[in-house]
Amino acid sequence: MFKALRFFGWPLLAGVLIALLIIQRYPQWVGLPSMDVNLQQAPQTTNVMQGPSSYADAVIAAAPAVVNLYTTKMVNKGTNPLFEDPQFRRFFGDNTPKQKRMESSLGSGVMMSPEGYILTNNHVTTGADQIVVALKDGRETIARVIGNDPETDLAVLKIDLKNLPAITIARSDGIRIGDVALAIGNPFGVGQTVTMGIISATGRNQLGLNTYEDFIQTDAAINPGNSGGALVDAAGNLIGINTAIFSKSGGSQGIGFAIPTKLAMDVMKSIIEHGQVIRGWLGIEVQPLTPELAESFGLKDRPGIVVAGIFRDGPAQKAGLRLGDVILAING
CATH class of the missing domain: 2.40.10.10 (Trypsin-like serine proteases)
Structure with a gap:
């Protein structure tokens, strides 16, 4: 009997191991569900979609047209507390000496044309007595203000130098x-x-x-x-x-x-x-057409505005608009 076991044992054990491997590797062969997970692999490519490793060319193109601005202005200095003393003012009155000091600030600007027009912010130049423009190539000069627009916080300067770099403008x-x-x-x-x-x-x-x-x-x-x-x-x-x-x-x-x-x-x-920004204006003051006002005008459920004020000699007055007029649409 032991001889029979030794004779059949090794082949039997090998058969069991082979069966287990088949069940694990190919379960569908024996009617078991497959446990494979379908993963989508990205295709191999050598052209990886990435941005450039350097933006040096962009800087080389734009930087020469960007200037440094240094502004100075004279401002009133705070009065010495001694001059505020009632006893002092009793003798000298309000004729206290006015002190001034120079205040400086800095900013940047962009050279928009070879003719020397520079665009910057209005708050950079407001009140400045002098504006010094420093170019990237080392040149410096004094700029004059062509005009400004506080509504958009923009100002235009002008310098008179030759061979000025101008920036390229995109949409x-x-x-x-x-x-x-x-x-x-x-x-x-x-x-x-x-x-x-x-x-x-x-x-x-x-x-x-x-x-x-x-x-x-x-x-x-x-x-x-x-x-x-x-x-x-x-x-x-x-x-x-x-x-x-x-x-x-x-x-x-x-x-x-x-x-x-x-x-x-x-x-x-x-x-x-x-020399300035010219914008269209109507020359009226308005208030919303509330449901109560709309009902009083017989305009229930109609959106609009009521003319509450008119500027004298303005476009609205010249066009014949009057106080109390109701505007329901424009170009409509």
Whole structure:
């Protein structure tokens, strides 16, 4: 009997092991469900879709046209507390000496044409007695203000130098959220600096920054001194003028705003041609047409506005509008 076991044992054991391997590897052969998981593998490719490893060409194209601005102005210095003393004022009255001091600030600008027109922010140049423009090639000169537009926080400067580099302008309405954006400017006065990010949003408004708002939002670092500098695309083309940041610390927190070139160019052209931005106006003050007012006018469920005031000799008065008129549609 033991001889029989020795004779049949090894072949039997080998058969059992082979059967177990077949069940594990090919369960469908014996009627068991397959446990395979179908995973989709990405095809192998040598052309990986990635952005460029360097944006040096974009910087080389745009940076020479971005200038540093240094402004100075004279401001009244705080009065010495001695002059506020009632006994002192009793003898000298209000004829206390006025003290002044020079205040300086910095910003950035963008050379828009070889003729020397520079676009920057209005808040960079407001009240400045002198504006020094420093070019990337080392040249410096004094700029004069052609005009400004507080409503959009833009200003146009002019310098008189030869061989000036001008930036290439892109259509800001062609940018997409997620596009690469480079901010070029003079943060904190350390010198021309480039930071990189993406377009985070477009058409930002109702931020309380300007009267007319249509901002490009970016997470490219923008800091004090960057105001008026360039926001360019991955090819070095201008898409916006850096203007403001949202920050609790005063430094960049990844929420910066730029005025798109479409708006900036319209403002610049109007300032160069007319010295100011000319906008259409109607010359009226209005109030909403509330349900109560609508009912009193016999205009139930009709949206509109009521003329509550008219500017003398304005377009509305010349057109014949009167107080109490109800406007239900425009060009409709």
